[in-house]
Amino acid sequence: MKLKYFAWIAEIIDKREESLEIPSKIETVGQLIDYLSSIDEAYEKAFEKRKNIKFAVNQVLVNENELISKTDEVAFFPPMTGG
């Protein structure tokens, strides 16, 4: 699965993107966040304030219950502040 991180989330995780093998039991974005948080402290710290994180699957904003599959691009970022 292709994962992307932006803004302070990318800084904490210290990566802007990566490809990870995700266990097949991980079916939703919410479960993916829990899984990542369990494997490394950096993810845990980045995803700590869960309410402050938004996610997109294949460049579309979704909620935590969104289903994901191996071929998806999942992105994690803070609320947008462009413009």
Added chain:
Amino acid sequence: MKLKYFAWIAEIIDKREESLEIPSKIETVGQLIDYLSSIDEAYEKAFEKRKNIKFAVNQVLVNENELISKTDEVAFFPPMTGG
């Protein structure tokens, strides 16, 4: 008194401005309109639809009861359509 006319009012009166001696009994803009309408058909026609006419004394929009004096500049025009 200096009088100015704009848009279709100027076209009907066939003048853009003029200086006129106005009888001293004429004290308000409303009276001035009545007076002008009485001395010439062109004014009468121009001022016929009274509700469609706006007036300014010394470049300030006023109503018919505004007092006027010899040294004033009084302008007559339709509702504005600029911009």
Added chain:
Amino acid sequence: MHINITKDDFDLTREMNRFNHNKYNYGAISIFIGKVRPENGLKKMQIDCYPEMAQKEIKNVAEIARSRWTLDKIRIIHRYGLLKPNDNIVLLIIGSRHRADCMSANEFIMDFLKSLAPFWKKEIYSDKEIWIEQNESDLKKLQQWENI
């Protein structure tokens, strides 16, 4: 504040340079450009004007905008005379720290300018000439501002 009532055309690039002069350095700029809309068969647009009053009224409206919003610079140019379809009529440039201020002020000034500034438009076709009448929706827009 710069207000210019003129027969001359304006150039956006030149006006922006003048606007940005003196180290203009706020975050938001809202610009509006009004042109002669090419209607079917329209040959010319005559814009009559009472320049001395226009200067005063536009200044008044801009002062009111300044009192309602936090604005930095305001630059307004309004043309009159005989224009062709697609010619520039009005240019309004407003700068502020925050975008909502310059955007609202831009709309406010244009709404008031439309009904309070002494300009009158006449459409000239090959077979007729029509003085444009003030329209209802413009007046309604004015009233909306009074309720805010």
Added chain:
Amino acid sequence: MHINITKDDFDLTREMNRFNHNKYNYGAISIFIGKVRPENGLKKMQIDCYPEMAQKEIKNVAEIARSRWTLDKIRIIHRYGLLKPNDNIVLLIIGSRHRADCMSANEFIMDFLKSLAPFWKKEIYSDKEIWIEQNESDLKKLQQWENI
């Protein structure tokens, strides 16, 4: 509709020429320019971006604007990367027959772009770096549009 997500600076004159290309001939043009506001001591502004998603989201928002108002052309440029105070960030040019349409659409697109387009700003001072947080008033502005 033209949407450009880029690190490169834009030039208003050049963008207006492109906008006016193909005989653009409607009556009203509304332009917004957003820049890096020079705050006390601000050295740089880092704008992070998810370009593929930004392109999609801005297109969506512009399509919604098109469905709500009668618009002619829309041109949007949003920069990202490392910027200095007073550098351009965003340019929005909208043309329409009537001024109310392009002005409202301009405000609407900027409000949505601010909260839906994936850009994140970090202020860089000599002694600290601060990721800007989404502010309450921006979210309130969004909600207002839903009630119209």
